Structure formats: structure tokens, C-alpha cells
Amino acid sequence: MHDDNTLWRYLDGELDPTQARNLRAAIEADPELSRRIEDMKLMSDEVLAGAPEPDEAFADRVLAASRAAPAAEVLDLEQARRVLKKVAIAAAILAAVSLTYLGFRMVPEFIEPAQAGSLLP
Amino acid sequence: MSRPVDPARTEAQLIDRIRDGEEAALAEIVQRYQSRVFALIYGIVRDRHEVEDVAQEVFLKVYQRIASFDGRSKFYTWLYRVAANAAKDHVKKRSRRPAVALEDDAVLPDPAHGPAHQAQRKEKRRIVRQAIADLPANYREVLTLRELEQLSYKEIADILDLSIGTVESRLHRARAQLKRSLLRHA
Numbered sequence: 001m002h003d004d005n006t007l008w009r010y011l012d013g014e015l016d017p018t019q020a021r022n023l024r025a026a027i028e029a030d031p032e033l034s035r036r037i038e039d040m041k042l043m044s045d046e047v048l049a050g051a052p053e054p055d056e057a058f059a060d061r062v063l064a065a066s067r068a069a070p071a072a073e074v075l076d077l078e079q080a081r082r083v084l085k086k087v088a089i090a091a092a093i094l095a096a097v098s099l100t101y102l103g104f105r106m107v108p109e110f111i112e113p114a115q116a117g118s119l120l121p
Numbered sequence: 122m123s124r125p126v127d128p129a130r131t132e133a134q135l136i137d138r139i140r141d142g143e144e145a146a147l148a149e150i151v152q153r154y155q156s157r158v159f160a161l162i163y164g165i166v167r168d169r170h171e172v173e174d175v176a177q178e179v180f181l182k183v184y185q186r187i188a189s190f191d192g193r194s195k196f197y198t199w200l201y202r203v204a205a206n207a208a209k210d211h212v213k214k215r216s217r218r219p220a221v222a223l224e225d226d227a228v229l230p231d232p233a234h235g236p237a238h239q240a241q242r243k244e245k246r247r248i249v250r251q252a253i254a255d256l257p258a259n260y261r262e263v264l265t266l267r268e269l270e271q272l273s274y275k276e277i278a279d280i281l282d283l284s285i286g287t288v289e290s291r292l293h294r295a296r297a298q299l300k301r302s303l304l305r306h307a
Binding site: 004005008012013014039040042043044046047048049050051052053054058059060061062063065066069 | 144147148151152155156159160163164169172173176177180181184185242245246249250253261264265267268269271273274292293296297299300303
């Protein structure tokens with residue numbers, strides 16, 4: 001008995017050559033298995049059946065649209081995201097350095113009174 | 122109107138020329154990929170009348186965002202990602218209006234089988250087509266990429282920035298749902 005997952009992996013070309021060869025032989029020998037494969041192929045064929053084709057003027061319409069929306073005026077989101085990421089990293093580093101600095105500045109204020117206390121008679 | 126003049130130009134050369142604003146290069150890229158982009162969008166959107174508008178939006182984005190294509194991945198990977206995202210955004214904007222499965226009016230008769238077999242197959246195709254339209258857009262996306270150019274699970278994972286396991290899982294669930302639809306009507 002072949003499970004659907006194995007049959008789909010066969011149809012998707014994801015089985016290794018030996019497994020694929022064995023399964024091909026089994027399909028040829030078994031009408032029920034062959035019918036299952038036929039139904040699976042039908043499912044695959046229907047995914048793109050009926051897809052329209054572009055007409056000859058499609059590229060011209062894209063060019064016309066590109067003239068109406070020049071690249072320079074459009075925010076490049078990918079680029080903006082990369083810049084924002086760098087700014088965020090820089091801000092995080094700056095914050096970490098500042099906190100460390102402030103921490104060192106504040107520590108003596110807590111230590112000194114204690115040290116001073118131990119010096120009292 | 123500027124038209125592509127040198128079909129021998131490599132894709133990398135065309136992309137460089139698009140960056141420089143050369144219209145002929147953009148036209149060449151559109152012509153090389155338009156059929157596949159139409160098919161990819163149709164597979165997700167499932168309405169023939171909406172495909173061209175989304176495809177135009179896709180190529181416009183390619184033109185506008187070509188600077189963000191760094192060449193580390195293959196161009197088609199980047200293009201298909203842009204197209205799949207545009208198609209899914211379109212489905213979201215269409216909100217709750219269900220996708221319409223078209224009538225199967227373009228099926229050629231198969232002389233190797235009798236009329237009963239052909240009628241049964243036609244009915245199965247109608248059921249499957251409706252079941253595909255009823256799938257979540259994420260499932261239609263992986264199914265479409267799989268059928269578009271027989272892309273491997275790895276290639277689909279690269280395009281969608283998913284793990285191979287997620288691709289397999291979505292394919293498996295989508296197909297199981299299609300099978301259940303067929304069995305319900307058997």
C-alpha cells in the first residue's frame with residue numbers, strides 16, 4: 001500500500017531514482033494505483049488550467065505605467081527597511097555604551113558612603 | 122515605443138540596464154516572464170479578469186525596486202516572490218468575496234476514452250477547480266509554484282522564505298483538502 005505522500009513525492013520528482021523506478025513499476029502493474037495517480041495528476045493540472053495569456057500590448061502598458069510612476073519618486077521599502085535596521089542597531093549600541101558609562105559613574109556614589117562609614121571612629 | 126533589440130543579452134545585463142532606466146531592458150524582462158507571472162498570479166487569485174492588473178503592478182514594482190535586488194539570489198526567485206506577495210495582497214484586499222471557479226469550457230475531448238469517462242473527468246475537473254478556489258491563499262501559493270515550472274520544494278522554500286518542511290506541509294494539506302473534495306462528490 002502506497003500512501004499519498006509517497007505518491008505525491010513521486011509526482012513532484014522528490015523521490016530518489018531507485019524509489020521512483022520501483023514505484024513506476026508498481027503503478028504500471030496496478031490499475032488501482034494507476035487510477036489514483038491519474039486523479040492526482042488531474043488535481044495538479046487544474047492548478048494552472050485556464051490561466052490567461054498576456055496580449056501583445058501588455059509590455060507597452062507596463063512601460064507606460066512605469067513612465068507615470070518614475071522609480072526616483074517611489075519609496076524603496078526594502079532599502080528603507082535595511083537603513084532602519086542599521087539605525088536601530090546603532091541606537092542600541094549607543095544606549096548600551098551610555099548605560100555602561102552611567103553605571104560606572106553611579107557606582108562610586110553607593111560605595112563611597114560605606115567606605116566613608118568604615119573610616120568613622 | 123522602445124522595444125527589446127538584443128535577445129542575446131543576459132539577464133544580469135538587462136537588470137543593470139533597468140537600473141539605468143533603459144525601457145527596452147524592462148520590456149525584454151516583461152516579455153521573458155509575463156506568461157509565467159500571469160500564471161502564477163492566476164493560480165493564487167483565481168480570477169482571469171483580475172490577473173492583468175496585478176501583473177502590471179508586479180512589473181512596476183520590479184522597475185521601482187530593482188535597486189533592492191542584490192543579485193545574491195536568482196532573479197526569478199525575487200520576481201516570483203514579488204508576484205506571489207502582490208497576488209496574496211490582492212486576495213486580501215478583495216476581502217471576503219469568494220474566488221470564483223471558472224467553468225471548464227476549454228477541455229478538448231479525449232478520443233482514447235468513451236463519453237462516460239470524459240463526462241466523469243470533466244465533473245472531477247470542475248470539483249477540483251472549485252476546491253482549489255476554496256483553499257487558503259497560502260496553500261494555493263505553494264501549489265501554484267509547484268506546478269508553474271515543476272519547482273523543487275527547496276526552490277519554493279527559497280522563493281517564499283519558508284522552510285522546506287513548511288512547504289511540504291502546506292502542499293500536503295492542500296492536496297489532502299482537494300482529495301477530500303473529490304471523495305465527497307464521488
